[in-house]
Amino acid sequence: MDNMYRIGEFAKRVGRSTSTVRRWEREGRITVRRTASGQRYFTDSDVRRVLHPGFDDSSRRVVVYCRVSSRGQMDALASQVQAMEEFCRGRGLAVDEWVREVGGGMDLKRKQFLALMDAIERGELATVVVAHQDRLARFGFEYLEHVADKHGCEIVVANQESLSPPEEMVQDLLAIVHTFSSRLSGLRRYTKALKHDLTSGGAR
Template identity: 45%
Template sequence: MKRTYRLNEFAQLINRSVKTLQKWDRLGTLKAHRTITNRRYYTYDQYLEYMRIRPNSPKKVVVYFRVSSATQKDDLQFQRQALETFCTARGVAVDDWLYDVGSGLNYKRKNFIKLMDVISIIQSFSERLCGLRKHKKMIRLAVSDEV
């Protein structure tokens, strides 16, 4: 059985108000299903449709890593090796490897900007961004179009 959402749950999920969903239901923009007691509810398929996510769409895996300064360039190779090991162990085929040499305090990082542009185009909860910072745990963030 597919997941269903109450009106307020769905509103929060798509970052809209309950009143907006009620209006959309009346106008036919996004029709709600109804329970036996006439309560509105939404399905997971409606969520996917609203978010413009195609369930079987091909995904692209991009790995990004960076160091803060030119004196740390040697660490780039170690980071790549660690990320390759991580991806191989989990059976993840990497489509693209991106790296930068630059501070994390600003956005003057060409490949980071390129990656953020790709993510903003995707507009999907299903895409994932994985990163590894030296001496830190693996970080996994689910990227959405409304962060």
């Protein structure tokens, strides 16, 4: 469902001044809606039409995104897809595209994930369906949801815990520990070298 914006909010979202928006209205370049009390308002659809001229709202797609962490989980990926097919059928969602990806939940540079987010930001997607929040990302789901909402896309979470393998959580946590451990190790080496340079400088 589209959000409603007053003229000032709408102008900020499209990067224009309120006077420019009023001029567009006078020139008939934009459609202006009014509430029962006569107040002017705009919607997410109006924002997309300004930011993406010629864009047809009716062409926005429904995408299901399925992910597992490793190649060894391909059976789990197939089960995830099957479960999502049943979920979408039950919700009466007509799916335009199925995205399958193998990659860790901590990796935000996944090729298919980035393509999905780019499509959301271009206003091309109406709905993204996932089995569980961590299928998109292990952390930061609320921010991704905020970005999607800002561009008129709804993220539907089936919330099927069984499709979020616990061993993936362990793998991701180990990845975090490894990352910080490496950074600490590098910091210790840097500190040791710095102390050596300072000592050598003092000796001179």
